[in-house]
Amino acid sequence: MALIEAHALGKSYGANRAVDELSFVVHPGSVTGFLGPNGSGKSTTMRLMLGLDRGDGRTTFDGKAFSELEHPMRHVGTLLEAKPFHPTRKARNHLRMLAAANRIPTSRVDEVIELVGLASVSDGKPRKFSLGMGQRLGIAAALLGDPDTLILDEPSNGLDPQGITWLRNLLKHLAGEGRSVFVSSHLLQEMAVLADQLVVIGRGKMLANGAVDDFISHSSLGAVEVRSPDANLLGPALDALGATVTHDEATLIVRGVTAEQIGDAAHDAGARVHQLVTRAATLEEAFLEATGLSEEFRGSGVDEGGHA
């Protein structure tokens, strides 16, 4: 059992409200993705959950605040920084130090080093590590106490494609064992195949919270493509249903109604239909739609062709 309950988390920097009344639950046995544009407050939220930043609200792990947990690394594994270690302390010693604080046997240090694939460099100094190797060491630290909860901030940063696949399989496996995994990432395609649930924030406020499929299906960017030689009959019938219809050459792009509703309307209007294809929005489209007005930092206008 590893239930995370965040209630009314809040944090201000001067007049800027970085995190505002965020409440959500992360259930055991699931991977919950934490999404938001740059500067939306994801990292701050994670630090608030762990009591590292001072702010409002309360987060409990199976009913206890992080600071109330005895030997917290045995309950909650965390990765918050890209390279959270002294550059000249050997990787293995870094983990030994953390293990000592939580009464974790040294044999477990060797296990996690092996697990993350750093056995050959465990006696090396992290200053020579690439970003990806640093992330693996951070993941090893998070797994050190064999915790039932993981809170990981951008764990795939710097990992190569093989590393990303390895991490995805690892997190899915850990969730499959009944653990709670709360993970932020900018890699939306990766999150689409990794996460079961989503918490989406923008400018510190909750934008969406629920199952990934629900989040995507609620996007208005999902559409039904209709090919019909009787578009002049079908168009008004769809308008009457309240659908939004756009024309793309011989295809009607219909939003706001289901394929079944379109089929029924075509039948009633006596319009022939040659093709009826439901196209769901991608997670990226749904995310961009949800966070469109919540970007903290926005570049100058560049179109898809790369033209300013």
Add this chain to the structure above:
Amino acid sequence: MIDALRYEYIRLRTIRSTYWLIGLAMSFQLVMSLIIAWRMSVSTHPPKGNDAFDILATIGASTGFAPLFIAYIIGLLGVFSTGHEYRHGMIRATLTALPNRSTVFVAKVVSTALIAGLAALACIAIALASALVFDLNMPSTDELVNLTIGTVTFTTLFALSGLAYAAITRNQTAAVALLMLVPTVVEQIIRAIVLAIKTSSDDPQGTTGIVKILRFLPYDAGGKMYTRATLDDLLSFLGYIPFGPLGGGIVMGVFVSALLAISYVLFIRRDA
């Protein structure tokens, strides 16, 4: 608390700066102690009484004309105990392993105090060995105890002030600068200003007035714990009467305690 101390113990053991700072301090103490002891042994006017031991143990700082070198070296360990946490982004890893901030802070204070005290004790041992090797006068029991207490206390308080500077500034470079500059530059500037005002006053040789401030310069006052004859003696005609070893130690102790109290409150309240 035991877990936090275990963490600090492995932290200190697994980082190079611990070894090279202690190694540098001990090497300096050993080499200088042997050279000075040898020169004393061949001198036609060797130091009498406790002087040989006092000079060897403090490498001349007991005369008041030099700083206690090992305190400055070991003091860096105090700075690093907290400074490394912020310089290398370790503080969040530390506080997710040990979320009780009071425990973390106390463990750092205890480990820094222990290591500084032991290093100062080692310097005393080296001085005694050097005096023995070159057949110099051994100190009286009283002097041995007093100088040992003074040197150990000063070095420990000095290192703890380094820890506090790092915790307050959360910047290792700034903390090192403060630890080096406050005793050697800032206090000297204050002294110069106070004496300039005193000499131009209506009562330049009186023991009252602004000159009393000088007794409360913390590192200078703390130095009275290991100095036996000082530059300050030459300033007595200006009415400057410093505290003795106990009073000076209390002044420095209060100052360092205040620094630690401020750093503790900030450590508890601030974001990690």
